[in-house]
Amino acid sequence: MVYLGRSKGCKPCKQRRKKCDEIRPSCTTCVNTRRTCGGYGNKKAIAIQEYDSRKEVALPIRSAARDFSLPIRERRPRTGTLAKIALSKEVPLRDVDDLNLRSFLHEFCITPTGPATSYGFLREIEPRLRQLDEQSNLAKACKMVAIASQGTKLNRPAVLTSKAEKLNHELVASLAIDLQHHSAASRQDDPLVVMLLGLYEMIIANNSRNGFHNVHASGLVALLGLKNHPISVLEALHDGKSLGSLRKGFTNGEQGVLAMPNHKTLTESLQSLLIALLRIGERVKVTSTEGLIDCDEKVWLLREALELDQEFAQWDESQDRTYRPNIIGQVGQASTTSEYNVGYWPGRVDIYFDRYISGIWNIYRAARLYLSEMISSLSNGNRNSTTELKQVQEMDVLVQDVLSSIPYHLTDNLYGFLNQIDNRTPLASVGKAASGVLVMHPLHVISNLPAVDPAVRSYLKKCLVWIEENMGVGQASIFAKSSTIETEDFASSCTLTLIGMMV
Known part of the structure; x- marks a missing residue:
């Protein structure tokens, strides 16, 4: 058999033997047939490469981030009402959680090419997720944020927001148990989870649900041993005190987090x-x-x-x-x-x-x-x-x-x-x-x-x-x-x- 190169087209189109135009995030064929576009990668493309103990640095890891989303729920031309939701096809339920995680990494994480070029946003989340189970609190928090955001973007609030809110209740209950019964060493991800709970409340904020992120901001700074005020947070980020594991990988010294990389002026x-x-x-x-x-x-x-x-x-x-x-x-x-x-x-x-x-x-x-x-x-x-x-x-x-x-x-x-x-x-x-x-x-x-x-x-x-x-x-x-x-x-x-x- 002659190898003709990696096959093209999204997963549903290849399974159905249909021509795929490879438009991202969803190809035209999948949009027209109301299917969820399954992406263009393969399992090898997102395989995790483990740390090689014989070398001093970790092997490169390709990000699993992917812009995976359902088609936007359009409004009817004259009435402005939302069209009836059509259920997605051909994406097994067992894959949904993985796709939500990948969507979170795509939407909310800005991964720098290196500490000398940029510092990014939530850059440590993906490396940490690779060390955890998909049912960990951190993984659930990431999925919750991604689902809630997609609910607004895609005009599907009733379907997705309810699922995100269920995860929110589970996380709050689990976090309360962790804080009461587990040691500090076993709760290293709690600050990240609390931060994502706050981010979730910022995402779903509306006139009737406004300011709910305040309690999570207060809880986060309490976990980090700070005072609940932006000045205190800025001062802590500036001198590196009381931030514990959250400071992992941060190398910007006296310039702090709000700085251009390699800034060496006086x-x-x-x-x-x-x-x-x-x-x-x-x-x-x-x-x-x-x-x-x-x-x-x-x-x-x-x-x-x-x-x-x-x-x-x-x-x-x-x-x-x-x-x-x-x-x-x-x-x-x-x-x-x-x-x-x-x-x-x-x-x-x-x-x-x-x-x-x-x-x-x-x-x-x-x-x-x-x-x-x-x-x-x-x-x-x-x-x-x-x-x-x-x-x-x-x-x-x-x-x-x-x-x-x-x-x-x-x-x-x-x-x-x-x-x-x-x-x-x-x-x-x-x-x-x-x-x-x-x-x-x-x-x-x-x-x-x-x-x-x-x-x-x-x-x-x-x-x-x-x-x-x-x-x-x-x-x-x-x-x-x-x-x-x-x-x-x-x-x-x-x-x-x-x-x-x-x-």
């Missing part, structure tokens, strides 16, 4: 700048609320804020060109702002080294815009007109940088998006849910700053709603409806995301 780290910003913001808030702020104190706070702004600028200037955005396209002006569909704000379209790096840049931009707003408030318009104009120009640049990053975060095929810019069709090839989680906090902050153009703020809120509807992260839509930044929900969400960037 400037302050972004983490330390954020800590200083939060502390100034707290003092301004407390003194203003209690009516204790006087002229001398205001001048002192303004001086501190201005010095901090210079340090932020120095951090920006010190970054390696490798990790700066590159312009790859341009969106033209629409006739009215109402035509600015998500992704189509006029201006540049930027591309980044990866989504972790883009997330760091947007955290910096949101922080500096927040600081600029604070400086304007403290100065009461008494600053030099030239200085005031310079600050306004700097804010405009920061806002445009954020707007230019949105297509990169929200689509998985940026070049495909560029090819359809002139048609202004809705964003296709929706990006990973992790990308939506990373970008939604900066968008929320900027969309609530009074100094930012109201049209921009409205557009950013539209983007947050889009993240909920298309990426399956309900907390983004809650943020879109909120008119305040410093809330417990926002702080808890930031805490869970920061620790997700750590592991």
Whole structure:
């Protein structure tokens, strides 16, 4: 027999001996026949290669992550009602759990190519899953998150959300037993499970179920021996204290988790700048609320804020060109702002080294815009007109940088998006849910700053709603409806995301 190479086509098409166009995530044949597309890989492609004790490093492992999903449940053209659910075919029940795990790894894990290039998001989850049984609490938590997210994305809430909620109840009960009866050594995965329980609540958040992730954020920081406040979490991530096994594989030293790889300059780290910003913001808030702020104190706070702004600028200037955005396209002006569909704000379209790096840049931009707003408030318009104009120009640049990053975060095929810019069709090839989680906090902050153009703020809120509807992260839509930044929900969400960037 002559070997003609690896057979092509998805699993259902090969079994049915049908021609497959190999479109991802689901081929056209499977979509038209209402079958679940079984993928294009084979078992060898996801085989786990074990550690070789004769060598000093582990053999390379190919990720099992895969974008596996049912077709989106479409709405009927005139009534807008959802079409009747058609059950999937040809995917055995025994394979569903494995496919859900692989979907989680695809949607929520950003795996770096190495610690010298990026730090990723939830990067340690897959290596840990390879050491555990499929019925472990960690595996169940991953499946729960994936199923809940798919329920929103695919317009199948009743079918999938109920299954995810059942897993949620099982995990909470199991976790309570673990904490009471098992030793600390046998509970090494508990912080990861608690973090994923919090992420689950962020995903399914809606008007009637809002803020449930707060209790998991509190539980997580308690397990790690921290105080329940973003400042405390940032300080712990900065110095590495009390993080135990969650710090495995983290090698960024004094720069902390919020840093560009190989950052070796003498400037302050972004983490330390954020800590200083939060502390100034707290003092301004407390003194203003209690009516204790006087002229001398205001001048002192303004001086501190201005010095901090210079340090932020120095951090920006010190970054390696490798990790700066590159312009790859341009969106033209629409006739009215109402035509600015998500992704189509006029201006540049930027591309980044990866989504972790883009997330760091947007955290910096949101922080500096927040600081600029604070400086304007403290100065009461008494600053030099030239200085005031310079600050306004700097804010405009920061806002445009954020707007230019949105297509990169929200689509998985940026070049495909560029090819359809002139048609202004809705964003296709929706990006990973992790990308939506990373970008939604900066968008929320900027969309609530009074100094930012109201049209921009409205557009950013539209983007947050889009993240909920298309990426399956309900907390983004809650943020879109909120008119305040410093809330417990926002702080808890930031805490869970920061620790997700750590592991």
